[in-house]
Amino acid sequence: MYLHGTSIINAEGRLEIGGCDTSDLASRFGTPLYIYDEQLIRTRCREYRDAFQATGLNFQVAYASKAFCTMAMCRIVEEEGLSLDVVSDGELYTALQAGFPAGKIHFHGNNKTPDEIVMALEANIGCFVVDNFLELQVLNELARARKVKANVLLRISPGVDAHTHEFISTGQIDSKFGFDLGNGTAFRAVQETLKLEQLRLLGIHSHIGSQIFETEGFRLAADKVTRFAAEVRDQLSYTFTVLNLGGGFGIRYTEGDTPLPSADYVGAIADAVKTNFAAYNYPLPEIWIEPGRSIVGEAGTTLYTIGSVKDIPGVRKYIAVDGGMTDNPRPALYDAKYEAMLANRALEVEEEVVSVAGKCCETGDMLIWDLALPAVRTGDLLAVSSTGAYNYAMASHYNRIRKPAVVFVKDGKADLVVRRDTYDDVAGNDLIPERLMKQPVAK
Numbered sequence: 001m002y003l004h005g006t007s008i009i010n011a012e013g014r015l016e017i018g019g020c021d022t023s024d025l026a027s028r029f030g031t032p033l034y035i036y037d038e039q040l041i042r043t044r045c046r047e048y049r050d051a052f053q054a055t056g057l058n059f060q061v062a063y064a065s066k067a068f069c070t071m072a073m074c075r076i077v078e079e080e081g082l083s084l085d086v087v088s089d090g091e092l093y094t095a096l097q098a099g100f101p102a103g104k105i106h107f108h109g110n111n112k113t114p115d116e117i118v119m120a121l122e123a124n125i126g127c128f129v130v131d132n133f134l135e136l137q138v139l140n141e142l143a144r145a146r147k148v149k150a151n152v153l154l155r156i157s158p159g160v161d162a163h164t165h166e167f168i169s170t171g172q173i174d175s176k177f178g179f180d181l182g183n184g185t186a187f188r189a190v191q192e193t194l195k196l197e198q199l200r201l202l203g204i205h206s207h208i209g210s211q212i213f214e215t216e217g218f219r220l221a222a223d224k225v226t227r228f229a230a231e232v233r234d235q236l237s238y239t240f241t242v243l244n245l246g247g248g249f250g251i252r253y254t255e256g257d258t259p260l261p262s263a264d265y266v267g268a269i270a271d272a273v274k275t276n277f278a279a280y281n282y283p284l285p286e287i288w289i290e291p292g293r294s295i296v297g298e299a300g301t302t303l304y305t306i307g308s309v310k311d312i313p314g315v316r317k318y319i320a321v322d323g324g325m326t327d328n329p330r331p332a333l334y335d336a337k338y339e340a341m342l343a344n345r346a347l348e349v350e351e352e353v354v355s356v357a358g359k360c361c362e363t364g365d366m367l368i369w370d371l372a373l374p375a376v377r378t379g380d381l382l383a384v385s386s387t388g389a390y391n392y393a394m395a396s397h398y399n400r401i402r403k404p405a406v407v408f409v410k411d412g413k414a415d416l417v418v419r420r421d422t423y424d425d426v427a428g429n430d431l432i433p434e435r436l437m438k439q440p441v442a443k
């Protein structure tokens, strides 16, 4: 397993993250456990900020909180000077509860409900990324009722194929998101927005996909949106002041993954933007991006205890962990691949090839196929790396399994940032209608 950030193998031969021995973390907090390397999160935030500062552009880096949204995470994002992108009332609530500055929150989503829009208007958030014509009308009406003006970016669908897994490509033409650039819809959306009195149009937004390892897609998207900006200026005499190019920067899950340093993505975006806008003699807009996975993905490790082992001679050896698709649905959903190691015997030589099964009642609940490990014993700790993005965020209560705790580790200290679910968290919302109540048995 690749050791990210502050992860090391310590003198006892055990995996240590943020100066904390994972065996100690397991005893203290139990397993499964999501462990986040706080220093690595902060480093990733700073890398984006520094890279932009070097370009001389005006910018905002908004952390896409869908990747991992908790109050402690919002605090780190604020401390590191980033903005925050939310996509639901739940994420907005989390940010506001953490005291995140509302003016630095951007609200996304292809079907924001009127209640969500009201909540965001009342919090006075920084900007709405409007996805469709219905939202333009509803937002305008709700803002009028409150006598406020809302800042707006229009999400356009640029028609760029980001060469990634089909389920996580969002920039192609056949997409549920945004106003299409190619067929004139985006242009009509700008005309419409400019007519709506309660909306202040800042610019446009484009997101081409996720887990992208090349800069070409971003360059293409930048080309298309610049051309569009020029068209809008020439025909409607309106100049955009913000261009948001979304997120999608790739991370390393396994050996085959070859992400670029964030400075390379930022540099390519900056070059494209500077060249294009100069070519159209267009004042340089502020450039915004929205990384999610690349801020938190590699900083997360999931720690499990190995339980049952099923050896089918000549076929396969399954080892089962105390979690599975409930804390990491990505292998089942996207055929995602992960690396892992025995955290308590990290220096021992690999002796066997096993497949890691979860504990859910479902054949598809497999985390890793064909993993080389030292001879596995029940009670060993298995650490799976790069589980920081879209794992806790997409965790479920399938089989009524309780969600794991989350800890942040840094400089030898571990802080609980999400408590492990209680039984009440899985059954506490249940109600038994009176007619189904157990009647006292007559004697």
Ligand code: LLP
Pocket: 064, 067, 108, 168, 170, 207, 209, 210, 211, 246, 247, 248, 249, 290, 291, 292, 293, 294, 330, 334, 389, 390
């Ligand atoms: N901005 C927008 C508008 C997005 O839709 C997304 C991700 C991001 C930013 C952040 O993208 P990132 O930098 O994290 O790649 N559940 C899937 C990923 C879905 C991504 C959805 N949108 C997964 O586990 O791979």
